[in-house]
Amino acid sequence: MSKKIPLKQNKSSDESVSGFSLTSEKPVNFPAKRVKGSKKKTKILPSHRLIFKHYEENGFRNLSKAIRKTRAFSESTANHVSTITKSKSWQALMDQKMPEEHLATRHKELLDKRDVRRETDEFGAVTEVDEGPNTAAVTKGLEMAYKLRGSYKEQEKEAPQTVMYNLFYKPEVRAQMKEFEEGLKKSLVNEIAKKNQKELDEESIRDAEFTEDSEQSENGGSGEA
Numbered sequence: 001m002s003k004k005i006p007l008k009q010n011k012s013s014d015e016s017v018s019g020f021s022l023t024s025e026k027p028v029n030f031p032a033k034r035v036k037g038s039k040k041k042t043k044i045l046p047s048h049r050l051i052f053k054h055y056e057e058n059g060f061r062n063l064s065k066a067i068r069k070t071r072a073f074s075e076s077t078a079n080h081v082s083t084i085t086k087s088k089s090w091q092a093l094m095d096q097k098m099p100e101e102h103l104a105t106r107h108k109e110l111l112d113k114r115d116v117r118r119e120t121d122e123f124g125a126v127t128e129v130d131e132g133p134n135t136a137a138v139t140k141g142l143e144m145a146y147k148l149r150g151s152y153k154e155q156e157k158e159a160p161q162t163v164m165y166n167l168f169y170k171p172e173v174r175a176q177m178k179e180f181e182e183g184l185k186k187s188l189v190n191e192i193a194k195k196n197q198k199e200l201d202e203e204s205i206r207d208a209e210f211t212e213d214s215e216q217s218e219n220g221g222s223g224e225a
Contacts, residue, residue, distance in 0.1 A: 042092040047072040051084065052093060 047070055054066035063085075067078040077083050084090050115131040 042088045044093045044096075045089045048084065048087075048089050048093050052097065 050070045050072070051063075051066050054069045055063055058066060063081045064078045067073050067081065067084060068075075073084075117129045117131055118126055119129055120126050
């Protein structure tokens with residue numbers, strides 16, 4: 001009597017149990033490789049977002065006060081704000097709130113901002129007098145922007161509102177500051193030249209009027225004689 005021998009069945013690599021594949025093959029991109037040159041995203045600390053919120057609510061005045069208000073940092077950190085502003089987390093926050101491209105655009109806008117005064121003559125005609133660049137707006141705007149980005153360094157032994165910019169912050173920032181300063185210097189030189197020329201013109205007009213009056217007086221005196 002012959003004995004039946006069961007045939008051995010080869011299990012398919014697609015065999016699955018309860019819907020899960022038993023295959024041991026891994027995806028081609030496993031493990032995931034980081035693309036060369038890609039930059040890891042910096043995580044922004046919630047405490048830094050809170051500092052910015054308090055700082056903004058106070059009109060971007062007194063960063064030390066905003067740091068203290070969070071109750072998350074020591075008094076030493078509040079007195080040395082560069083500990084915050086130089087951190088990667090704060091710089092990442094500034095890239096969101098105030099990217100350098102936006103800051104460069106504002107550079108040009110502030111540089112082009114000028115004071116214009118309207119004058120009305122005796123006949124009711126209105127003329128606009130260009131009084132030159134609004135240096136107060138330029139200074140205040142740039143000081144605020146660079147202080148936020150950490151490009152300004154507070155002087156530790158002076159009042160909190162006294163700031164000076166740090167020329168050794170970043171090459172691109174130094175380049176922007178140099179371009180701005182050269183443009184402002186050129187504008188001021190042009191304004192001084194225009195003002196001097198205007199004074200010379202006015203003086204010439206006064207001299208001409210004085211000469212004319214003198215001649216008329218002399219002619220009148222000769223006629224009477």
